[in-house]
Amino acid sequence: MTDRVLILGGRGRIGSSVAQDIANHTQAKITITGRTPEKGSLPLAQRQQYLALDLAEVDKLREAIANSDLVIHCAGPFHYRDANVLKLCIEQGVNYIDVSDHRSFTSKALSYHEDAVAAGVTAVINTGIFPGMSNSLVRQGVEQFDEAETIKLYYLVAGSGGAGITVMRTTFLGLQHPFEAWIDGKWQQVNPYSEREIINFPRYQRNGVYWFDMPETFTLPYAFPTVKNVITKFGSFPDYYNHLTWIAAHIFPQWLMQRHGMIEFLSHVSHKMTDFTNRFSGIGVAVKSEVTGKKNGSTGVYTSTVLHDNATVATGCGTGTVAQLILEGKLNKPGVLPVENALPTDLFAQVMDSRGIKIEHTFFNSSEQVSSSRGQD
Secondary structure, eight states: OOOEEEEETTTTTTHHHHHHHHHHOOOEEEEESSSSSOSSSSOOOOEEEEEOOOOOOHHHHHHHHTTTTTEOOOOOEEEEEOOOHHHHHHHHTOOOEOOOOOOHHHHHHTTTHHHHHHHOOOOEEOOIIIIIHHHHHHHHHTTTEEEEEEEEEEEEEEETTTTTTHHHHHHHTTSSSSSEEEETEEEEEEEETTTTTEEEEEETEEEEEEEOHHHHHHHHHHHHHHHHHEEEEEESSTHHHHHHHHHHHTOOOOHHTHHHHHHHHHHHHHHHHHHHHHHOOBEEEEEEEEEEEEETTEEEEEEEEESBBBBBHHHHHHHHHHHHHHHHTSSOEEEEHHHHSSSOOOHHHHHHHTOOEEEEEEEHHHHHHHHEEESOO
């Protein structure tokens, strides 16, 4: 019997990339949804069909979920989303994945953990590249040590990353409020887009990154209790976009940044700018994970870096890999789990290899340095 996958928000660029990855690596029948009926013909890949569905149409949504084996929630931004889709999946006994990228939604989703366990539903949240692959890079790093102490995650996106307007909204929504980060073994408040740091990324060289609130900021301290610091910093390439974003975060009045109209204005202007600069900046992504810890009494640093030419395609791969593993029965962990709690490192390595995604690893231990890589370019 053919597996049936429902992708909510599947017409967007992220949802389309997820659908393409699943079509490439499984035999599933895929239904993608959008809020409005499609005018004219919608170009669909083989084994795909379209369903007009607004998430507010609860009865229609419940029916669509009941007729599926796996639901993938790509209808962002997630800052103000409730967890009703997840709740309905648990009620119907249907496995669930999402591409959520904000701690408010993550907290809502995690509150359904025990319900998912009781229903035997595997629900993996925060999939994609960051969050997503980034979580798995950290898990792999933590596993190299007897005791992990500090996690640093650095993200860089070139131009628009190939994404649509929703991702721009997500960036500016992330500038609205201070947030709590795990620093020196306690939760401390930090300001978004603060404490600029220059990081050397392969291909992009030295570029600025800044504090940014990600689900990993919130979930990693719970996943790895020995860790005393979790630092998550994001930046754009070219670097001058970072200075413009910093102005929005620190010069514009907070009340102005909290207005819907301002978020929409900045998102559309930014999207038009990146449409122009994409031609020379590219639309790639880089994620670097640095885990510091102790092994056999010595302090070491394990660094992992993943690059991709298209950030949106990379996100589709990150989510598609989890979908593939669930559909194949290789990932079966009832409950609501972030990626670092759900996906074992060996399975992560296998699915990255299968997609030709190369991960560079470097381990520093005192005066020793050992380098390795996994996958192909």
